[in-house]
Amino acid sequence: MKYELYYWPSIQGRGEFVRLALEQAGGGYVDVARKPRGMPAMLELLDNTKIACPPFAPPFLKVGKLVIGQTANILLYLGTHHGLAPRDEAGRLWVHQLQLTVADFVVEVHDTHHPLGPGKYYEEQKAAAKRRTADFLRNRVPKFLGYFERVLSQNPKRGGYLCGGKLSYADLSAFQLVAGLRYAFPKTMQRTGGKYPKLIALHDRVAALPRIASYLTSDRRIPFNTDGIFRYYPELER
């Protein structure tokens, strides 16, 4: 099966959750917008007034004629087709629920530098960003990371994965959360990371998966930067 991923070519962003799953699935894919003439192809698909199922925004995944939009929805598909989620309904819904909680957290990460909306540059909303980030680091990071730590603790399989005894796409996403937070808020993560030993261990376990380890050192992994969702603005962390 040939996959075409459509996502902004210069950032990890939401697309990174999909890239990680595609890398772990191991079947190969084309990161379309990073190829010559890829960006116009992506924009053409976004603006296409003929297709029955137009995506709202990148990322979206093309599989033959099927165009699947929304990060968590793409992962729902990939999880089913590549053993990255349980086969039974309860397990499938649980992994998806975890992914949707990751997605909620990702919005809040983005809001730290864009609290007044996507219509203005960060530089135009720096004061508000400082206030939002203070609340985020004090209250939201412990709430979300504490939740994932608790899920790992309460998993009766105790194998270090979020769902049952096997790797799922939610584990890959949890890795990305920790990696992103370490980049954007290094002091906070250094000071408080110890409160989430199981989550940090999961991050390390995912980073050591052969396919992921190889991906992370390849040029397919775009470095974190201040155009993505996780941004390092030292003035926000204080």
Next chain:
Amino acid sequence: MKYELYYWPSIQGRGEFVRLALEQAGGGYVDVARKPRGMPAMLELLDNTKIACPPFAPPFLKVGKLVIGQTANILLYLGTHHGLAPRDEAGRLWVHQLQLTVADFVVEVHDTHHPLGPGKYYEEQKAAAKRRTADFLRNRVPKFLGYFERVLSQNPKRGGYLCGGKLSYADLSAFQLVAGLRYAFPKTMQRTGGKYPKLIALHDRVAALPRIASYLTSDRRIPFNTDGIFRYYPELER
């Protein structure tokens, strides 16, 4: 099948998207936290350190032993079991994709009155809320509503539903978006609603479904208020 919905008892909030689907499914359900001793039962489940799949936040749905959290995930389940989504994979993913775009929009609606985060009262962040709302009404409402209008226009079945020729949970959610925006931003919707004739027609079609019509006039439908996601603060609309 007996469903137990767990959600805050005094607001529509995210739970309303689930309530609408449960009402249309027609099999009956218990809105647990609105019953005596329901709130402690909900909080007990949220704090339970024994269960393998703890929900992050309300709403969650209990179906026998299964506890399903995250609004869109609950709808994924209800859609499959009550004919509120297509049976084929492509159709199922498309309806879910639409629902996740609804969810993205709902976060932005919430951010209009809480741009600096959920940790502070609206009254403490009114100035930022005004700036965020201005961007929201100018740029984001047209982007999202224009998208749903376009989906309705590009649906080859042209029956007035978002997916194919049949009602899905995404249609119920689109109804709720329009209803909520009309409550929170009445001037904007009165002035610009005409740009989205197919979406408004879908709102009206859903409102006229016998089960939904009966629900909307019952006391099971909690009125909109300024504790929910859609809030009417006239000063934000100008």
